[in-house]
Amino acid sequence: xxxxETQNITKRFGELxxxxxxxxxxxxxxxxxxxxxxxAGKSTFLRALNHLESIxxxxxxxDGEVLDDRENGINKSILxxxxxxxxxxxxxxxxxxxxxxxxKTVLENVALAPEKVRKVSKADAEKRARDLLETVGLxxxxxxxxxxxxxxQLQRVAIARAxxxxxxxxxxxxxxSALDPELVGEVxxxxxxxxxxxxxxxxxxxxxxxxxDVADSIVFMADGLILEQAPPAEIFANPKNEKTKxxxxxxx
Amino acid sequence: xxESILHGLRQIAGWIIPLAQAAEVTLALSVISxxxxxxxGVFIALGRIxxxxxxxxxxxxxxxVFRGTPLLMQxxxxxxxxxxxxxxxxxxxxxLAAVIAFSLNSAAYQAEIIRAAIQSIDPxxxxxxxxxxxTYSQAMRLIIFxxxxxxxxxxxxxxxxxxxxxxxxxxxxxxxxxxxxxxQIQSSAATALVYLPSAVMYLIFTGVFxxxxxxxxxxxxxxx
Amino acid sequence: MNTSHCTLLKRVSxxxxxxxxxxxxxxxxxxxxxxxxxxxxxxxxxxxxVDYGNVTPGVLKIGMEVGYPPMxxxxxxxxxxxxxxxxxxxxxxxxxxxxxxxxxxxxxAILTSLDSNRYDVVMSSLSITAERQANYNITxxxxxxxxxxxxVSGSGIDSTESLAGKRVATQTETTADDYMNELIDGGxxxxxxxxxxKVINCFDELKLNRIDAVMVDKVVALYYLANYSELEVxxxxxxxxxLGMGLKKGNDVLTAAIENAVxxxxxxxxxxxxxxxxxxxxxxxxxxx
Numbered sequence: 001x002x003x004x005e006t007q008n009i010t011k012r013f014g015e016l017x018x019x020x021x022x023x024x025x026x027x028x029x030x031x032x033x034x035x036x037x038x039x040a041g042k043s044t045f046l047r048a049l050n051h052l053e054s055i056x057x058x059x060x061x062x063d064g065e066v067l068d069d070r071e072n073g074i075n076k077s078i079l080x081x082x083x084x085x086x087x088x089x090x091x092x093x094x095x096x097x098x099x100x101x102x103x104k105t106v107l108e109n110v111a112l113a114p115e116k117v118r119k120v121s122k123a124d125a126e127k128r129a130r131d132l133l134e135t136v137g138l139x140x141x142x143x144x145x146x147x148x149x150x151x152x153q154l155q156r157v158a159i160a161r162a163x164x165x166x167x168x169x170x171x172x173x174x175x176x177s178a179l180d181p182e183l184v185g186e187v188x189x190x191x192x193x194x195x196x197x198x199x200x201x202x203x204x205x206x207x208x209x210x211x212x213d214v215a216d217s218i219v220f221m222a223d224g225l226i227l228e229q230a231p232p233a234e235i236f237a238n239p240k241n242e243k244t245k246x247x248x249x250x251x252x
Numbered sequence: 253x254x255e256s257i258l259h260g261l262r263q264i265a266g267w268i269i270p271l272a273q274a275a276e277v278t279l280a281l282s283v284i285s286x287x288x289x290x291x292x293g294v295f296i297a298l299g300r301i302x303x304x305x306x307x308x309x310x311x312x313x314x315x316x317v318f319r320g321t322p323l324l325m326q327x328x329x330x331x332x333x334x335x336x337x338x339x340x341x342x343x344x345x346x347x348l349a350a351v352i353a354f355s356l357n358s359a360a361y362q363a364e365i366i367r368a369a370i371q372s373i374d375p376x377x378x379x380x381x382x383x384x385x386x387t388y389s390q391a392m393r394l395i396i397f398x399x400x401x402x403x404x405x406x407x408x409x410x411x412x413x414x415x416x417x418x419x420x421x422x423x424x425x426x427x428x429x430x431x432x433x434x435x436q437i438q439s440s441a442a443t444a445l446v447y448l449p450s451a452v453m454y455l456i457f458t459g460v461f462x463x464x465x466x467x468x469x470x471x472x473x474x475x476x
Numbered sequence: 477m478n479t480s481h482c483t484l485l486k487r488v489s490x491x492x493x494x495x496x497x498x499x500x501x502x503x504x505x506x507x508x509x510x511x512x513x514x515x516x517x518x519x520x521x522x523x524x525x526v527d528y529g530n531v532t533p534g535v536l537k538i539g540m541e542v543g544y545p546p547m548x549x550x551x552x553x554x555x556x557x558x559x560x561x562x563x564x565x566x567x568x569x570x571x572x573x574x575x576x577x578x579x580x581x582x583x584x585a586i587l588t589s590l591d592s593n594r595y596d597v598v599m600s601s602l603s604i605t606a607e608r609q610a611n612y613n614i615t616x617x618x619x620x621x622x623x624x625x626x627x628v629s630g631s632g633i634d635s636t637e638s639l640a641g642k643r644v645a646t647q648t649e650t651t652a653d654d655y656m657n658e659l660i661d662g663g664x665x666x667x668x669x670x671x672x673x674k675v676i677n678c679f680d681e682l683k684l685n686r687i688d689a690v691m692v693d694k695v696v697a698l699y700y701l702a703n704y705s706e707l708e709v710x711x712x713x714x715x716x717x718x719l720g721m722g723l724k725k726g727n728d729v730l731t732a733a734i735e736n737a738v739x740x741x742x743x744x745x746x747x748x749x750x751x752x753x754x755x756x757x758x759x760x761x762x763x764x765x
Contacts, residue, residue: 050383051382052379052382052383085385088383088385089385091383092383093379093380093383095376095379095380097374097376099374099376099377099379099380100380101377101380101381101395101399102399102475102476103398103399103475104475112384112394113384113385113386116386116390116394117384117385117386117390118385145475145476146475147475147476158380161384162383162384165384165385332677332680332681332684335684336680336683336684339684342684342685342686344686423648423673424672424673424677426645426670426671426672426677426681435584436648439584439649442611
């Protein structure tokens with residue numbers, strides 16, 4: 001059973017159709033990178049999975065449970081608030097602009113949600129937060145405020161923060177686009193390590209080299225559609241779609 | 253020369269107590285009204301940014317009415333016009349009436365201050381909170397409000413000083429505030445000298461509160 | 477969709493702007509009209525205007541707190557000044573050969589504004605008191621007056637002594653206010669003493685039962701009694717408190733000229749006619765000695 005399954009997702013903003021029918025499955029332990037020109041609908045797709053956007057029609061199934069089954073914006077899948085939020089908690093999200101809470105220390109950023117949402121005791125939440133900060137290499141920054149950190153460090157805090165909720169799936173929305181080039185590496189290394197540890201991940205990225213390196217499968221999106229999906233070796237060596245071809249030529 | 257200065261000082265000393273008693277009304281009215289106004293303002297601001305269309309309209313109308321009419325008119329409406337029309341609504345306590353009118357008015361102004369502060373927070377903060385599973389009220393309480401405070405403090409400090417000066421309107425309902433007492437002393441003692449201690453009192457109040465609000469602002473910006 | 481929004485916005489702003497302009501013009505037109513009506517008091521004998529050292533040469537500026545019927549108040553249209561003092565002012569202006577302009581002023585500042593040259597003379601139901609005479613030129617009386625106590629009928633109050641334990645209101649800084657303060661200093665124990673900016677406030681408070689009695693000028697009380705049938709005068713002061721006009725200390729030329737004019741108006745019966753119009757009787761008779 002796939003961890004994520006979407007069937008024919010569409011999304012309209014008024015007259016504009018941003019997603020024109022996206023069907024994708026992500027198996028447990030898979031890392032899938034979504035690439036494509038800007039305006040392709042990659043971020044919208046990712047945000048729709050996490051209910052930061054609502055879809056117009058289509059089906060979203062997370063770990064076997066139907067989160068959305070929509071037609072003209074109306075959800076036919078009737079879930080209680082609690083059920084919905086339980087399903088959503090299986091996905092952790094990392095944003096392009098980090099969205100770290102500036103008024104909380106690094107440790108508080110990571111420990112907050114487990115304590116307030118999962119009702120873990122403060123001591124346990126903080127212990128787990130320290131462990132996670134160690135894995136992302138920020139042991140020495142636990143008690144500082146985010147204003148003192150670099151972009152790369154902030155994004156690593158954000159990854160630790162998402163992991164603290166023990167999600168089954170991690171969603172990355174262009175995690176390195178807002179970073180200075182010299183800081184990209186430290187964030188990609190953390191993501192790479194997660195992939196090696198078997199985390200299921202859906203990553204929207206512009207880092208083609210990284211995608212080739214880490215992904216089990218590459219999805220190419222343009223104009224609200226998935227035009228091609230294949231393992232990296234195949235798609236880079238032998239792209240089938242004309243648009244994929246010209247996009248890869250431009251970025252490689 | 254020396255004699256007249258001494259006489260002036262002696263006069264001022266005699267006015268301190270009556271002025272201070274009147275200043276109590278001024279100060280209590282401003283502090284209570286601004287505090288109630290903040291509490292009310294939070295709820296009205298939340299209503300204004302909520303998705304509920306009717307709630308949004310009601311809160312919008314409230315702000316429109318209370319910011320769009322003079323405070324003096326609201327005070328007079330509550331104290332005189334309303335009870336003349338509906339005798340059951342006749343209040344006897346002048347100070348209470350003033351507190352109600354000033355709080356209702358202040359809430360409208362502060363709702364807009366608070367709304368602006370909340371909406372100035374990066375929407376990414378709310379998205380991050382949601383993606384971590386926080387409920388709307390948790391996100392507001394733990395993430396959005398604490399960050400808004402440092403943006404709220406300067407305009408609310410400003411509002412407080414405006415209210416402090418507006419309290420002189422209460423003489424219309426026969427409450428004796430610092431300004432009214434000053435006028436009374438001026439006309440019975442036939443000297444404008446009384447403006448000196450009175451102005452000093454106002455400046456002490458605004459000075460102390462400006463200092464307090466600056467401290468508060470710094471405290472809530474310490475993480476930057 | 478965006479463009480249509482834009483045009484709509486433009487249209488609405490244009491409309492608002494037009495409305496604002498129209499209102500401004502209307503306001504201007506009205507001021508002009510007002511000035512014209514007050515100029516009715518221009519030199520009757522058509523001669524050249526005499527210089528009395530007026531604040532504005534050729535104009536008699538009269539300060540009053542409009543809102544004290546029937547002495548000085550707004551007619552039912554809400555914008556035209558009328559009243560006993562108003563009509564008397566016009567007549568005095570005529571006698572002096574001056575244009576007349578009325579300046580509406582807060583009561584609290586009515587005398588001090590003489591010192592700051594905002595107008596030449598106060599004609600605003602000003603009671604003659606020793607304190608006022610010491611600081612200003614006050615004319616001889618032109619209308620009789622005394623303080624009265626007004627209550628709701630059947631209040632049981634019939635004297636200043638019976639005010640003990642009651643709530644009383646007056647207009648701030650009036651002789652009624654002074655008199656109440658004297659009584660309080662003399663040991664009268666009230667349950668509450670409230671002063672208001674406008675005399676109408678006192679009567680509203682009486683109707684709302686927030687106070688028990690109003691101490692006020694008789695000339696005003698008579699007017700309100702005519703409008704509020706449930707009120708009555710329960711006590712009347714023995715001390716006459718006639719009204720006079722106030723001028724800046726030392727402004728003797730104009731003071732004398734005004735005294736002369738008022739004397740003439742008395743002799744001609746003009747003042748008696750105005751009094752009859754506003755009070756139904758000539759309460760000015762015999763007051764000017």
